[in-house]
Amino acid sequence: MIKTALITGPTGGIGKATAENLIADHDLILWCRKPHEHHALVNHLLQIRPTANIWLCGCDLADWNQVKNEAKKVLSLTDKLDTLILNAGQYAHPCQYVNGLEINYRAGHLGHTLLAMLLKPMLEKSASPRIIALSSIAHRAGKALRPFKTMNSHNSIQEYADLKLANRLFAIAWSHLFPHIPAVSLHPGVVGSGFGNKGGWLVKLVFSLLKPFILTSEQGANTSIWLSRQPQDYLMNQAGHYFYQCKPTDTKGCSKKLNEALSLWGASHQVLIPVLKS
Ligand SMILES: NC(=O)c1ccc[n+]([C@@H]2O[C@H](COP(=O)([O-])OP(=O)(O)OC[C@H]3O[C@@H](n4cnc5c(N)ncnc54)[C@H](OP(=O)(O)O)[C@@H]3O)[C@@H](O)[C@H]2O)c1
Secondary structure, three states: OOEEEEEEOOOOHHHHHHHHHHOOOEEEEEEOOOHHHOHHHHHHHHHHOOOOOEEEEOOOOOOHHHHHHHHHHHHOOOOOOOEEEEOOOOOOOOOOEEOOEEHHHHHHHHHHHHHHHHHHHHHOOOOOOEEEEEOOHHHHHOOOOHHHHOOOOOOHHHHHHHHHHHHHHHHHHHHHHOOOOOEEEEEOOOEOOOHHHHOHHHHHHHHHHOHHHOEOHHHHOHHHHHHHHOOHHHHHHOOOOEEEOOEEEOOOHHHHOHHHHHHHHHHHHHHHHHHHHO
16 A cells, blocks of 8 residues: 655755655655756656656755645645655754754744644554654754753754754654654664764764765665564554654663653743644
8 A cells, every 4th residue: 555754854965765666666855945846756756656646845844834835835745644754854063053042942842742732633543543753863962851941052963962962852742742643763774864064074074984884875865664564563562762764773762861851841841832823
């Protein structure tokens, strides 16, 4: 049976490799920062399955009013959404702040949270809904509430770690609040995507040191793809968990981090309420 998945950040790297695989048995909603620039991607995917339905949409996830407008359009594209893959993400280099919040955090955590909230009615129409959030092993250095307290730190490593922790905590809080729509997070591995090139000298250095171990984007997409195709019972049992190499890992973290996750949910919601209510 053909399912429907929405992937954020499908223009390259892990997101594109995920789309190239899922197109075999999914219709795809491609959430791109600049949708009008990606007709070639649609044509490329249609070569893999010519009968697929593919919709281009989206905007910069840091532009919340635009996210709201675009999400309204997504709601009218098709009747249900089975899989929401919150994949888009970028290292903050250099750090740029709007109202004290770093723009990649505004996009990768708050923009994704807003999008998930807005698309929830569409996920609720699916018999096997799920949300898959791309986190990273870097989340271990993150602090959940620091972005709301320490404004303008200009520390790229800290900003990225906080973002990736927020992606993991999002899955925990969401699964607790909306258990009928399981959410999970994952570390894709160190992947030779566009990510390393956009990250400044430190990220480039880390990627060059790790060169022998770097995964292709296709390998990096494995866990996202695998989770997209797992039966609903499995997802329900693993809700909130963090995956690496198609396996749940640090499974105790899910309950240990619940309070932290709910605090972050509260702080994030506070910031997003004006957009949700407007
Ligand atoms: N690569 C790794 O080693 C690694 C490791 C751990 C976790 N991750 C995570 O994996 C995910 C995918 O990364 P990747 O390696 O595939 O990186 P990538 O090749 O740089 O792709 C990132 C994608 O995200 C999109 N994007 C970034 N900021 C956006 C914004 N503000 N609004 C809308 N779209 C935005 C990009 O769109 P544009 O084309 O418009 O720039 C691109 O499509 C990220 O969340 C990353 O944090 C990656």
